[in-house]
Amino acid sequence: MRTKPRKTDTYTGFIPTIACVRSLYGNVKSIQGPYYRDDGRLHIVLYYGHTNTPRTKTVSFPKLLVEYKIGRRLKVNETADHKDRDFTNNELTNLQVLDKAEHARIDAKRRLPENFICPYCGTFFQLRDKKLADATQNRKRGKAGPFCNRSCSGLYGTDVQNKRCNTLEVVAVTVRHTKITK
Ligand SMILES: [Zn+2]
Numbered sequence: 001m002r003t004k005p006r007k008t009d010t011y012t013g014f015i016p017t018i019a020c021v022r023s024l025y026g027n028v029k030s031i032q033g034p035y036y037r038d039d040g041r042l043h044i045v046l047y048y049g050h051t052n053t054p055r056t057k058t059v060s061f062p063k064l065l066v067e068y069k070i071g072r073r074l075k076v077n078e079t080a081d082h083k084d085r086d087f088t089n090n091e092l093t094n095l096q097v098l099d100k101a102e103h104a105r106i107d108a109k110r111r112l113p114e115n116f117i118c119p120y121c122g123t124f125f126q127l128r129d130k131k132l133a134d135a136t137q138n139r140k141r142g143k144a145g146p147f148c149n150r151s152c153s154g155l156y157g158t159d160v161q162n163k164r165c166n167t168l169e170v171v172a173v174t175v176r177h178t179k180i181t182k
Pocket residue numbers: 118119120121122123147148149152
């Protein structure tokens with residue numbers, strides 16, 4: 001990935017014309033941006049109605065670009081995907097529509113297997129695909145683990161319940177992505 005853009009950076013790439021934006025988003029008076037957010041992702045602001053009391057809609061810029069590309073709005077179950085996993089690469093050729101469930105499945109597959117040490121028994125183990133994705137989610141939610149198996153997870157739960165041990169440190173999960181070509 002290129003260096004993550006900063007909020008102060010200016011986007012210099014392609015922007016669909018206001019006429020194109022209107023064909024997708026109705027009576028848009030003007031557009032502002034796209035702007036970089038703190039996370040380095042681009043958003044664009046659409047202004048509707050009277051300029052003194054503008055009604056605005058903020059749209060993910062890659063989403064707008066992919067909608068421009070296919071000539072229609074995305075459905076609720078659809079999402080914009082960066083084929084090369086680089087969310088700063090908003091070239092039209094790098095953007096595609098994916099079903100959200102399919103997207104999650106592909107994202108899980110794109111992860112390399114990760115090695116962990118079970119915080120309960122100290123065994124080395126490896127997680128991949130959905131199990132790795134779940135472990136990452138659980139970590140984000142502040143849950144302990146991952147554990148090497150259900151038994152360790154269960155024993156840990158019982159121990160915490162019976163106050164036989166303190167809450168275990170969460171093992172750091174580093175997610176690396178592999179490039180896959182479909
Ligand atoms: Zn274990």
